[in-house]
Amino acid sequence: MAVAELCLFPLGTETPSVGKYLEPVLEVIRASGLKYKLCPMGTVVEGSVEEILDLVKACHEAIFRAGAERVVISLRIDDRIDKPLTIEGKMRV
Template sequence: MAVAELCIFHLGTGSPSVGEYLKPVIKVIEESGLKYQLCPMGTVVEGSIDEILELVKKCHEAILKAGAKRVVISLRIDDRTDKELTIEGKVKL
């Protein structure tokens, strides 16, 4: 299991507002079945590498369908093989 942080936003729409473009992206994340946590500057998800990469692809498609002319995606993945990773475990002291 891996934990990933995904930040996706649009450019080239003539508006600095992001809500209209991110609503369909959040819907894709909710429907993915993956455990996730929305954060002020991105979303953290938990899943296999394949699940996470497939989710990123679907999020990319969703924001383009929402009218974005240009998309910027930042993705950080933490994947350990020596022990289980969870969202909660990453912030537990």
């Protein structure tokens, strides 16, 4: 199991407000079946690396369908095989 932080930045929009571009992305994340946590500056997801990369591709497509002319994607993946990795476990001090 891996934990990833995903952030999409739509560019080429007519306004600094980007909610209309990100709402379809959130719908894709919700529909993915992966465990996730929305954060102010991105979204954290939990799943296999393959599931996470498939999700990133689906989010990439969704933001363009929403009308963005350009997108920058920031993705960080933490994957380990020596012990279980979860969103909650990463948040423990």
